[in-house]
Amino acid sequence: MARLESEAKGGFYPTPPDEMEFILKRIIGEDGATLSIFDPCAGKGNVVKQIKQHLEKKDCLPITYGIEIEKTRAREAVNQVDHMLACGYEDARISHNAFSFLYLNPPFMEIHGERAEKRFFRDLTEPDGYLSVGSLVVLNIPQYVLADVARLIATRLEQVRVYRFTNKNYDDYHQVIVYGYRRASGQGRDEQLQEYLENLSKRSQASLNALDYPDWDEVSYMIPAQEKPVEIFTSTIVEPEDIIKSEVEIGFLDKVFAQVEDVRLQNGAMRQPAMPLKITHQVQAIQSGALPEHMGGHLLVAKDESVHTERLETDPDNGKQRLVETYVRKSVIRTFGPEGHLDLK
Structure with missing residues (x-):
């Protein structure tokens, strides 16, 4: 039942x-240290916000980073997370060896015959990946999936x-x-x-301490200070709203149009080409509007036409002749004037 509900929600729990x-309760940070917190399945951002508030109470300086592929949830998370991307982690460009804490609550489902939890954990903890060596990892998965990720x-x-959820939610x-x-x-x-994790995946909940087991005075995990800043954290997906935002902030479209105008005309004169223009170039210039159709008393019409040619070839193997027909497209400028018209080829 829980699995079906998970798939109905896109594996989102x-x-x-x-x-x-x-x-x-088992997580602490160095006093005054800057901590880079990464949640690649951030949902609405509530967990990230809770982590940040907890660490701020410990006199740390957490900076939070989140990714959420579902756009509705991602929009809500923007107000909870310092830096938020609406995409999958596969479509993000992120600094390597930069994060000091990964909280991973991946989708609960299978993707092409492989557990999504395994795929996410493998990709997000790979060597020389996003995490610095010694960074803290907290993984949230169903107990039976421990067998799939045990080796990793x-x-x-x-x-x-390993702890289990409390009796209230397990x-x-x-x-x-x-x-x-x-x-x-x-x-x-x-x-x-x-071997321990593989066996644990098959055992009852009684074999694990619940999260509310009061051992946090003896058991603690310290998030190490950030070793290097997160300089890159951006999506490779360009959305329409990104273009609009760029236009508002930096006049993006104005700059694009200015560049287009720059390659057309400057000070009322055409730019000098590096080499003499061929008829094909001139045809494209007329068709694009870079060259006027009226020059003096002449009208210029640019077009492409198909030229048919025939020739006889002798087969070197048997000495027989064969007729070869070819069709080649050529650019033509037809000029109309008082004297008639002339084709420039």
Whole structure:
């Protein structure tokens, strides 16, 4: 039932605020440090805002970045997230080795026979990707999906702990929270961790501590300070509203039209070409309006015509002759004057 509901909502399961509150009880940041927070499935931005408020209370300086592919939710998230993109992460250009905290609550569904949770985790935690080494990763997925991501987690994360949602929400969501730090690449795979996660995916909820288990005085995960600024965070998709915004802010269309005018006429005179113009160039100039149709007492009409030619060729293999017909399009300028017309070819 939960799976069907998830697919009906596009796999979107926002983290309940009370569960997020328990998640954050184990997360701290260095006093006064600038922290770059990345949520690539930001929804309406409520979780990102909750994370930021939590870290601000810890005297940190969080800067939040979010991505949401569903446009209605993305529009709402703009007011909650410092930097927000309405696209998929595949269509975004983002600085590498820049983020110190990834909160990942991916869609709960299959995409072409592969769990979406696995695809998102693989792409967003890849070596030399968006995360700096040692950054904190919090993964929110259904418990049974642990088997699908176990190998990746065992290769890419360390100091891993897993909790389940509280009794209030577990039966509805069947979700678990995975905490861990991004490992440096080239360290191999923690086979014991992989086996533990695979087994955990099949066990009952009683095998896991709930998020409200009060161990946060002993268990904490510190978000490291931002190592480098996020210099690139932009969508590669150009929407009509982006063009309108550019026009309002910088007169984008005026600059485009000015460039078009610049290549047409300057000070009432044509620009000198690098080489003499051929008839084809002149035809294009007349057809585009760059050259006037009236010159002196003559009318210029530019056109393309098909020229038919025939020739006899001898086949070198058998010595027989064959007729070869060709049709070639040629540009023509026909000038009309008092004396008649003349074709320039």
